[in-house]
Amino acid sequence: MAAPTVQIEHVSKRYGHVQALDDVSFQIEPGEVVAMLGPNGAGKTTSISIMLGTRKPTTGTARLFGLNPRDLKARSRIGVMLQDSGIPGMLRVSEIVSLFAAYYPAPLPAGEAIAMAGLQDKAASLVKDLSGGQRQRLYLALAVCGNPDVLFLDEPTVGMDVEGRRNFLIEIGKYAARGRTIVLTTHYLEEADELATRVIVIDKGRLIADSTPAQIKARVAGKHVVFTAAGEFGQADLEGLPLTASHIEDHRVRLLTNEPEAVVRELFRRGVDLHNLEVGGADLEEAFVSMTHHEAGS
Amino acid sequence: MATATRPATAPLGPMLFKQSRAEFIKMFRVPAFSATSIILPLIFFAFIGLGQAKDPLYPHATVTFGAYFLASMALYGVANVMVLGFGISIANERGQKQDLLMQATPLPAPVYFAAKAISALVIAALALLALSLFATFAGGVQLTASQWVTLLSRAMICSIPFIGLGFALGYISSPNSAPAIANLVYLPTAFASGLFFPLRFLPDFLHNVAPYLPLYRGAQLVWDAVGAPTEGGSIARDWTYMAAFTIGFFFLAFRAYRRDQGRKFN
Numbered sequence: 001m002a003a004p005t006v007q008i009e010h011v012s013k014r015y016g017h018v019q020a021l022d023d024v025s026f027q028i029e030p031g032e033v034v035a036m037l038g039p040n041g042a043g044k045t046t047s048i049s050i051m052l053g054t055r056k057p058t059t060g061t062a063r064l065f066g067l068n069p070r071d072l073k074a075r076s077r078i079g080v081m082l083q084d085s086g087i088p089g090m091l092r093v094s095e096i097v098s099l100f101a102a103y104y105p106a107p108l109p110a111g112e113a114i115a116m117a118g119l120q121d122k123a124a125s126l127v128k129d130l131s132g133g134q135r136q137r138l139y140l141a142l143a144v145c146g147n148p149d150v151l152f153l154d155e156p157t158v159g160m161d162v163e164g165r166r167n168f169l170i171e172i173g174k175y176a177a178r179g180r181t182i183v184l185t186t187h188y189l190e191e192a193d194e195l196a197t198r199v200i201v202i203d204k205g206r207l208i209a210d211s212t213p214a215q216i217k218a219r220v221a222g223k224h225v226v227f228t229a230a231g232e233f234g235q236a237d238l239e240g241l242p243l244t245a246s247h248i249e250d251h252r253v254r255l256l257t258n259e260p261e262a263v264v265r266e267l268f269r270r271g272v273d274l275h276n277l278e279v280g281g282a283d284l285e286e287a288f289v290s291m292t293h294h295e296a297g298s
Numbered sequence: 299m300a301t302a303t304r305p306a307t308a309p310l311g312p313m314l315f316k317q318s319r320a321e322f323i324k325m326f327r328v329p330a331f332s333a334t335s336i337i338l339p340l341i342f343f344a345f346i347g348l349g350q351a352k353d354p355l356y357p358h359a360t361v362t363f364g365a366y367f368l369a370s371m372a373l374y375g376v377a378n379v380m381v382l383g384f385g386i387s388i389a390n391e392r393g394q395k396q397d398l399l400m401q402a403t404p405l406p407a408p409v410y411f412a413a414k415a416i417s418a419l420v421i422a423a424l425a426l427l428a429l430s431l432f433a434t435f436a437g438g439v440q441l442t443a444s445q446w447v448t449l450l451s452r453a454m455i456c457s458i459p460f461i462g463l464g465f466a467l468g469y470i471s472s473p474n475s476a477p478a479i480a481n482l483v484y485l486p487t488a489f490a491s492g493l494f495f496p497l498r499f500l501p502d503f504l505h506n507v508a509p510y511l512p513l514y515r516g517a518q519l520v521w522d523a524v525g526a527p528t529e530g531g532s533i534a535r536d537w538t539y540m541a542a543f544t545i546g547f548f549f550l551a552f553r554a555y556r557r558d559q560g561r562k563f564n
Contacts, residue, residue: 054401054563073306075404082402086394090324102316103405105305126327142399152402 003066005030005150005181006051011060013046013205020046022205023060028183030149033176035192036185037216038202044185045083047202048154051183052080064150076105079143080152087138089128093119096127097141104146113145116171132159137168144175151175153184157191169194193217218244223260224280229253230273241266307404317405317413322420331383336425339375340432343367346494351437361525364439368429369520370493372453375429376422377513380460381467381484382477384418388468389476392558401563415461422457426450441524449523456516459540462547463512469554487511497529512547515539 006028013021021043028034036044049055050062053069064074087096097114101107108116114123117137122130130138136159143151153172157165173195176182186192192199193213201209201216209216222244229237229251238246238255241263245256257263260279267274326332351364391397400410430450433439441449463483471479488494490504491513497505508514509530518530519540530536 052402054398056563072404072406075402076307078402080399080402082398084395085399086391086396087399088320088324088391088396090327091320095320095323099316099320100403102313103308103403105308107308139399146404 002030003063004028005032005065006183007061007063007066008047008051009061011047011050011057011062013043013050013055014058019205021050021057024202024205024207025060026200026207026210028181030181031179033182033195033197034184035196035199035213036183036202037187037189037192037199038185039187042202043205044187044202045154046205048082048152048183048185052078052152076103076146077149078152079146079148079150081136081139081143081154081156083154083158085139087127087142089126091127092123093125093127093130093138093141094123096138097145100142101145104148106147108145108147110145113141116144116175117141118167118171133161133164136160136164140168140171148180150181150183153182155185155187157186157188165191189217218258222256222258225255225257225260225263225278226280227253227277228275230275233272237270237272310406310409313405314409314413314416317409318416318420321413321417325383325387325417325421328387331387332421335375335379335383335421336428338378339371339425339429342374342494343371343429343433343437347371347433348437351433351439355526362439364433364437365441365445365524366521366526368433368437368439369449369453369524369526370517371429371433372426372449373456373513373516373520374488374493375425376453376457377460377488377516378484379418379422379425380457380464382480383421384414384461384464385467385471385480386476388414388465389471390473392468393473397562411465418461418464419454419457423454426453445524449520452519452523456519456540459512459544459547462544462549462551465551466547466554469551469558487513490514491517493517512540512543515543 004027006026008027009025011021011024012019024043024047036047038044046055050057051064051069053062053064053074062069064071065077067074069075091099093114094110098110101110101113107113111120111123114120117140119134119137119141122134122138127135127138136156140153140156143153151172156172157168160168169191172182172184176195182195184191184195196213199209199211199213199216200207233248233251233253235246235248241255241257242259243255243257243263247254255263264274264277264279347364347367351362351367353363355361355363355366430446467476467480467483490500490508491511492500492508493513497508515530515536518528518536519533522528522533522536528536530539
């Protein structure tokens with residue numbers, strides 16, 4: 001029985017007074033494509049760093065293929081893209097890719113890794129002359145050149161234009177289709193939805209959801225309906241409505257739903273006296289907040 | 299499973315070779331580094347040594363001023379590569395967070411550092427070669443075969459403690475302060491060690507400080523190689539000092555490295 005690819009058990013991480021992760025546990029099995037979703041500062045990068053062994057958990061344990069993540073045998077089976085990591089500007093693209101390939105026991109030919117990242121035209125360019133998007137693609141080439149079983153991608157599409165992001169996701173999708181495990185962090189739901197078979201939602205250092213993209217989307221991608229109710233209004237008045245979250249404070253009612261029209265129609269039918277009605281898209285931050293409440297309430 | 303048949307990690311030999319080559323290429327492609335490393339000792343030799351290269355070092359001496367100053371600049375050149383070029387490039391790489399990604403690759407840290415040292419040694423050797431050719435053909439400096447071998451090998455060996463000093467500087471200073479700190483440490487000690495002017499022309503207090511400077515001890519070793527008189531007591535004592543400096547600087551470098559890593563990766 002093979003060990004899980006990633007095993008995080010009761011991991012907490014503090015930086016001084018900041019609790020970056022708070023008792024987080026999960027496992028990732030071979031072949032899974034996992035998106036770690038959360039707002040900025042949620043603890044996604046810290047989670048990746050702990051899985052990679054570049055940071056130590058304050059408490060709890062992290063294993064990679066059942067090994068210490070710092071073990072070279074574990075490191076030899078992973079490829080990584082990190083945020084704001086520098087690479088030598090005075091090497092050519094082809095030089096640095098073949099250099100990184102030499103770190104791994106069974107690498108891809110450098111040309112193949114460069115082609116996967118769509119950088120053939122820039123193979124002879126110095127790294128310092130690349131644009132932001134090209135640099136990001138070079139990081140992908142460096143991540144895949146070792147032909148790793150697992151790819152860790154921390155915010156891989158940051159700084160890319162729409163076109164670049166599309167192509168990038170297609171390439172990562174192809175890599176996933178080869179049966180490789182992929183762990184990526186993002187704060188874009190669409191990215192998670194497009195690639196992942198599983199979404200782990202982290203907010204304020206806590207794991208608040210772990211399920212399929214469809215389920216997360218149902219809870220996150222809804223609309224909010226906000227209004228002031230005249231007269232008595234309580235949870236009982238919301239009975240039977242297709243809501244994913246609700247919040248009532250004084251007379252201000254805030255609902256999260258995928259069917260705003262049906263909700264509003266039903267509220268009118270029930271004779272609720274609505275004022276200041278607003279219907280709008282729920283942003284991710286808002287969805288996270290509602291999700292946290294939801295989890296706490298259930 | 300396919301992964302079961304392949305080796306678990308990559309072979310270290312080819313990794314070290316490729317890493318060293320890449321380190322060399324990237325340092326050499328920075329003109330500010332390669333040009334100053336190779337041309338600066340040559341310029342000093344041209345300005346100070348060329349005019350009196352064939353004169354005896356002192357009345358009736360067999361050793362010429364050219365041979366003596368070639369030895370001085372040989373030591374200056376190799377240590378210059380280690381302290382200024384090497385130390386500053388490490389500080390810059392840290393500033394650009396290049397170590398972040400390297401930390402997550404299966405490249406072992408000792409291979410990474412060995413490659414840096416090897417590439418710096420190669421550049422130091424190139425600087426020595428250029429200086430020797432210049433001194434021979436432009437300055438008419440003549441040494442016996444055994445003097446050449448002794449001079450060049452001693453200069454290379456004397457560069458080793460400065461690798462440790464360069465590493466330490468690179469990990470202690472920030473990218474912005476590195477050039478200033480490196481120059482502040484290196485240039486005055488080169489003067490105080492008698493590499494440009496004999497110690498007797500320098501202020502008295504330096505006579506007391508000089509014997510405890512690594513460049514002073516190195517200077518005795520390279521001067522001895524070309525047959526010039528030395529003033530450090532004995533050659534054995536000079537070697538002992540150099541060994542102690544090597545241990546001390548590498549220890550300092552290791553401490554600075556650990557402190558930096560602890561800040562970033564804990």
